[in-house]
Amino acid sequence: MTPKIAVRGLYKHYGRGARRTLALQHVDLDIAASEFVTLVGASGCGKSTLLRTICGLEEYGQGSIVCNGRDVDGPGADRAMVFQSYSLYPWLTVKDNIRFCRRLKHHAAATSSDVEIASGRADALIGLMGLAHVAHAYPAELSGGMQQRVAIARALMARPDVLLMDEPFGALDAQTREVMHDLIRHVHHLEKTTIVFVTHDVEEAIYLGERVVVMAPRPGRIDSIVDVPFGAKRHQDLKLAPEFSALKRQILNRIRETSGVKTDLEQLEKLTRTT
Numbered sequence: 001m002t003p004k005i006a007v008r009g010l011y012k013h014y015g016r017g018a019r020r021t022l023a024l025q026h027v028d029l030d031i032a033a034s035e036f037v038t039l040v041g042a043s044g045c046g047k048s049t050l051l052r053t054i055c056g057l058e059e060y061g062q063g064s065i066v067c068n069g070r071d072v073d074g075p076g077a078d079r080a081m082v083f084q085s086y087s088l089y090p091w092l093t094v095k096d097n098i099r100f101c102r103r104l105k106h107h108a109a110a111t112s113s114d115v116e117i118a119s120g121r122a123d124a125l126i127g128l129m130g131l132a133h134v135a136h137a138y139p140a141e142l143s144g145g146m147q148q149r150v151a152i153a154r155a156l157m158a159r160p161d162v163l164l165m166d167e168p169f170g171a172l173d174a175q176t177r178e179v180m181h182d183l184i185r186h187v188h189h190l191e192k193t194t195i196v197f198v199t200h201d202v203e204e205a206i207y208l209g210e211r212v213v214v215m216a217p218r219p220g221r222i223d224s225i226v227d228v229p230f231g232a233k234r235h236q237d238l239k240l241a242p243e244f245s246a247l248k249r250q251i252l253n254r255i256r257e258t259s260g261v262k263t264d265l266e267q268l269e270k271l272t273r274t275t
């Protein structure tokens, strides 16, 4: 089956001369349609770079990225990105933030029936995200979790084939994150969007992903890809299962080994030495 996203032999550098950094070295990754893939790895291993390159926000050197059978050479309406910071328009209400997505703005000559359809889709997403009671509020009046739900709804508005998420729940408290985890899995189930999700949190990566891509730093590359054997129906209690803990330990160990530290204590010493 043709993958939804095919990354082949991808290299990405930043800077020149002595400041040249090899951010991605020979990355090969196929992602199937409707798959939920998570990316983890030590800080600086190129997770955001890989995501931004797939989004078309970064140029790359060698290699190729094909999405939906087309070479990626810039951003496109088939790919939407959600960042850690909410980046909503502060002067628009929740509903208008969701409704006036990029695609509609680009089609200034949208007919009234286009606007009506958009409004219907916005209402459906507002319902799905549990935002009905704040549909007419402004972003500053919302909690972080609510703002991120608006950002996700806005990203989904144009029915992108691919949703790219860079630590989208990184700024939320633990309880809100759990709610968001179940919500994003529900959205994935309903919308069948292909999701590529970057996180520092191995537990989050396993709970959400069907496959976890473990990346390694200096140079940034894929170290290994782990299949998550817990099926489609997941519940928070899964995190307490011994199989879940064992997988978490396996991935954490791999991240430590690839970043050159073997224990939490070594990690702490390394951090305190450099600060």
Ligand SMILES: Nc1ncnc2c1ncn2[C@@H]1O[C@H](COP(=O)(O)OP(=O)(O)OP(=O)(O)O)[C@@H](O)[C@H]1O
Residues within 6 Å of the ligand: 014, 015, 021, 022, 023, 041, 042, 043, 044, 045, 046, 047, 048, 049, 050, 200, 220
């Ligand atoms: N705009 C940039 N200019 C120069 N170097 C960059 C730029 N963005 C990233 N890098 C470098 O590329 C490498 C990969 O960075 P990237 O942000 O992709 O890592 P990451 O895995 O997302 O890290 P984190 O977990 O801390 O977010 C790092 O060495 C970083 O310093």
Ligand SMILES: [Mg+2]
Residues within 6 Å of the ligand: 047, 048, 049
């Ligand atoms: Mg990053």
